[in-house]
Amino acid sequence: MEQFDVVIVGSGSSGGVVASRLSENPDRSVLLLEAGPDFPDEEELEPLFVVSGGQAWFPAGIPEMDWNYWNEPLSNGHRVRLARGRLVGGSSMVNGCVAVRGAPFDYDRWADYGNTGWAWRDVLPYFLEIENDLDFGSDPLHNDAGPIPIRRFWERHWDPVHHAFVEACVDMGLAYERDLNKPDASVGTVGPWPHNRHREIRMGTLVTYIREARKRPNFTLRADALVDRVVLDGTAAKGVVYIDANGDRNEVSADLVVVAAGAYSTPPLLQRSGIGRPHELRAAGIEPQVDLPVGHGLLDHANCAFVVHAPTLAERVGRLFLTSCRGPIGLLGEPEWQTFPVPLDEQDGTAALIVCLNRQEAEGYVRVQSADPTVAPRIDHRYGSVERDLERFEHAWEFFREAITRPAFAKHGARELTADEQPRDIVLNRLQTAQHPVGSCRMGPASDERTVVSPELRVHGVDGLMVADSSIFPDNVMNNTNLTCYVIGEIAADLAEGSRLAPIEDAR
Numbered sequence: 001m002e003q004f005d006v007v008i009v010g011s012g013s014s015g016g017v018v019a020s021r022l023s024e025n026p027d028r029s030v031l032l033l034e035a036g037p038d039f040p041d042e043e044e045l046e047p048l049f050v051v052s053g054g055q056a057w058f059p060a061g062i063p064e065m066d067w068n069y070w071n072e073p074l075s076n077g078h079r080v081r082l083a084r085g086r087l088v089g090g091s092s093m094v095n096g097c098v099a100v101r102g103a104p105f106d107y108d109r110w111a112d113y114g115n116t117g118w119a120w121r122d123v124l125p126y127f128l129e130i131e132n133d134l135d136f137g138s139d140p141l142h143n144d145a146g147p148i149p150i151r152r153f154w155e156r157h158w159d160p161v162h163h164a165f166v167e168a169c170v171d172m173g174l175a176y177e178r179d180l181n182k183p184d185a186s187v188g189t190v191g192p193w194p195h196n197r198h199r200e201i202r203m204g205t206l207v208t209y210i211r212e213a214r215k216r217p218n219f220t221l222r223a224d225a226l227v228d229r230v231v232l233d234g235t236a237a238k239g240v241v242y243i244d245a246n247g248d249r250n251e252v253s254a255d256l257v258v259v260a261a262g263a264y265s266t267p268p269l270l271q272r273s274g275i276g277r278p279h280e281l282r283a284a285g286i287e288p289q290v291d292l293p294v295g296h297g298l299l300d301h302a303n304c305a306f307v308v309h310a311p312t313l314a315e316r317v318g319r320l321f322l323t324s325c326r327g328p329i330g331l332l333g334e335p336e337w338q339t340f341p342v343p344l345d346e347q348d349g350t351a352a353l354i355v356c357l358n359r360q361e362a363e364g365y366v367r368v369q370s371a372d373p374t375v376a377p378r379i380d381h382r383y384g385s386v387e388r389d390l391e392r393f394e395h396a397w398e399f400f401r402e403a404i405t406r407p408a409f410a411k412h413g414a415r416e417l418t419a420d421e422q423p424r425d426i427v428l429n430r431l432q433t434a435q436h437p438v439g440s441c442r443m444g445p446a447s448d449e450r451t452v453v454s455p456e457l458r459v460h461g462v463d464g465l466m467v468a469d470s471s472i473f474p475d476n477v478m479n480n481t482n483l484t485c486y487v488i489g490e491i492a493a494d495l496a497e498g499s500r501l502a503p504i505e506d507a508r
């Protein structure tokens with residue numbers, strides 16, 4: 001049987017980083033397994049899907065590069081599609097390229113749950129490690145030497161709706177902030193969104209970390225390799241079984257297995273391996289080995305569009321995802337929502353403010369349905385099932401019903417198209433996902449029954465098995481999740497190596 005020092009499952013935002021960093025040690029053999037296709041010549045050929053094309057954002061919908069997951073229907077029958085990249089680079093190669101850190105209080109809360117080493121002072125060195133901030137360069141809060149270029153679009157490239165949006169938010173008392181990645185920029189601010197789209201190419205792991213890793217002889221990447229399960233010998237991980245493009249089953253052994261298949265695919269992979277709640281595994285015909293709450297506690301940022309009619313604000317001259325605002329303090333002493341504008345349809349004369357909840361209190365699940373790895377898991381975010389989530393939407397709606405009466409929108413004749421409807425009806429009928437699922441294999445001390453992995457990312461009670469991806473979030477961060485997933489990859493590699501970057505004590 002083939003033997004590697006480390007096998008990593010999933011080449012996305014976290015897995016691509018772990019694999020690349022671990023392969024920097026030439027004495028370590030690293031195998032990266034990815035269910036989706038590879039693009040080995042990407043550096044010369046720049047395949048179309050990595051190019052955002054300025055305005056388009058279509059690749060998430062290509063079935064060949066997506067897992068085609070759906071949320072269970074809401075009680076009113078409304079269905080929500082859950083996009084996930086299935087290719088080398090994973091969701092980092094199909095996402096919207098908003099490149100933001102969470103708020104300092106998010107990571108401090110993680111540490112408060114018992115996750116030593118994950119407070120803001122601990123993670124900031126890794127946010128610096130990953131970035132090359134082309135606007136702010138190198139200063140105590142930015143870095144100009146990391147692999148991920150980050151910048152903000154110039155105001156002269158904003159669509160008209162962005163100018164109106166920023167002006168109205170400032171009129172409503174929010175502070176204009178040029179750098180939304182500053183630690184104190186999380187509450188009551190509006191400004192240009194940092195992004196990691198460089199020369200129109202998504203700076204996902206395929207074109208950054210993995211591009212570098214391919215040059216190393218100790219790094220092996222196998223695409224079109226669907227990992228069925230982790231091989232357990234008692235409570236020790238010994239390797240994985242995967243199905244290759246020919247449909248053949250292969251087993252490889254490794255000293256360390258790192259599962260980085262993402263918040264929807266890591267739980268069923270562990271569950272197929274016998275790790276999960278016993279009754280859920282037996283119901284799917286799987287013999288339980290280790291009792292852990294795998295797949296429980298799934299979270300997301302639910303969103304919904306506040307649509308206005310204003311033909312002059314419907315013009316699209318720039319790119320997507322240019323500006324964003326973070327609301328004032330609300331429930332739980334945190335900003336409850338954030339919003340970004342998009343021109344919708346020039347012919348219909350519509351634009352939208354997309355309202356995202358920063359924290360969804362409703363907890364959902366990912367549950368394996370079969371021992372067959374080609375069968376999709378059941379996924380239910382339980383969107384809209386908790387009163388306080390709906391209240392947060394209502395608060396955002398109040399804010400924007402007021403905002404469009406302000407001169408910045410009023411001078412364009414902006415008119416809300418859903419003015420006759422109750423916010424919660426609008427939400428329950430049209431709710432979508434911001435594509436930020438997390439928390440389905442939570443990190444925390446073994447004494448916390450809701451957790452699956454330790455603060456060192458080791459699966460509780462199993463030797464030689466780590467999880468490193470969006471599933472380990474102990475709860476959601478208030479902002480978009482991709483940069484945090486890169487950071488999880490960096491920290492996972494350091495944990496496997498037995499090293500950590502020094503905390504930054506005065507990190508605010």
Ligand SMILES: Cc1cc2nc3c(=O)[nH]c(=O)nc-3n(C[C@H](O)[C@H](O)[C@H](O)COP(=O)(O)OP(=O)(O)OC[C@H]3O[C@@H](n4cnc5c(N)ncnc54)[C@H](O)[C@@H]3O)c2cc1C
Pocket residue numbers: 009010011012013014015033034035036060083084085086087088089090091092094095096097098099100225226227228260261262263265266269373434435436437468469470471480481482483485
């Ligand atoms: C359409 C879309 C838009 C988004 N926009 C943004 C944004 O603008 N900004 C932002 O910050 N975040 C955004 N996100 C979220 C962000 O991209 C994710 O949080 C992040 O990519 C998750 O990283 P991950 O490593 O957990 O999973 P992924 O990046 O999804 O990686 C998981 C990888 O594992 C592979 N895999 C899964 N199962 C198996 C298996 N059994 N065998 C082998 N391989 C397997 C998958 O194919 C995939 O490549 C977006 C996400 C999507 C889908």
